[in-house]
Amino acid sequence: MRKKILIVLSIFAVALLIRNLYVMLEVLPDEVSQGPIFRIIFFHVPAAWTAFVGFAAALVLSILYLATRNFKYDSIAVAATEVGIVFGAANLITGMIWGRIIWGIWWTWDPRLTSMLICEILYAGYLMLRKAVDDPTQRARIAAVFSIFAFTDVPIVFFSIKWWRTQHPQPVVWGGGSMAPAYWDMLFLNWVPILLLGVVLVAYRTQQERVQREIDALRRYAHEF
Amino acid sequence: MDPRNVTFMFYGFAAVWAILFAYLIFLVLRERHLKDELDRVKRMIEDREHKS
Numbered sequence: 001m002r003k004k005i006l007i008v009l010s011i012f013a014v015a016l017l018i019r020n021l022y023v024m025l026e027v028l029p030d031e032v033s034q035g036p037i038f039r040i041i042f043f044h045v046p047a048a049w050t051a052f053v054g055f056a057a058a059l060v061l062s063i064l065y066l067a068t069r070n071f072k073y074d075s076i077a078v079a080a081t082e083v084g085i086v087f088g089a090a091n092l093i094t095g096m097i098w099g100r101i102i103w104g105i106w107w108t109w110d111p112r113l114t115s116m117l118i119c120e121i122l123y124a125g126y127l128m129l130r131k132a133v134d135d136p137t138q139r140a141r142i143a144a145v146f147s148i149f150a151f152t153d154v155p156i157v158f159f160s161i162k163w164w165r166t167q168h169p170q171p172v173v174w175g176g177g178s179m180a181p182a183y184w185d186m187l188f189l190n191w192v193p194i195l196l197l198g199v200v201l202v203a204y205r206t207q208q209e210r211v212q213r214e215i216d217a218l219r220r221y222a223h224e225f
Numbered sequence: 226m227d228p229r230n231v232t233f234m235f236y237g238f239a240a241v242w243a244i245l246f247a248y249l250i251f252l253v254l255r256e257r258h259l260k261d262e263l264d265r266v267k268r269m270i271e272d273r274e275h276k277s
Contacts, residue, residue, distance in 0.1 A: 034230075036234045037237070039238075101230055
């Protein structure tokens, strides 16, 4: 039943993404100063929002794990973190492709770009840390503490364009940037399927973490012989 | 306007799909590995139970 719900959600999300692609390419006009490349924003920004939702979920679940010691929270936290990293990578790469055309460079050590890269490295460190600790209880506890620490970079990424002088465009949400209503609608409309895909991937990855925990438990049982 | 503008827009779109597909393939391969590992550990326990 649960698997069927995930499949239905995935099909809905992909169908909506294809529909949005058609509207982006055929219906929406080119942005006046940037041209067609502006459309990258419809993936770049929702990917960042989805990554931050994943990291925020990991923060809450890590706190819940430390409070309850229930491994269920740890399983979902690692899944949300991994999916967050994937969408964070999509955000960085689409930003680099946009920057190559608009700024003429692939990368600059701008506060927004740098803090986002650090965010990705921190959460990649979280996954590496989990691989380095064998004992499941110790692994979950250390990872939860590290996840809380890693989240401190997320507000820095968000506020970096307000706190420091930057060449990154001002945010269209709660910032100095602005967009035509049609672009605005597409931005949110494209976030829906991207977030849905994120939820499906987290559910799928959480299931794998449960199997991994079952394997760990069976291994411990086997060593008792 | 840069003549590569449209091409790079498609590169951006393709990058998002490629990243998602790559992660999906990674998840499917990991699921296979986990199933094999689970079967292996279960067989190992059965063998040890028979011996003891």
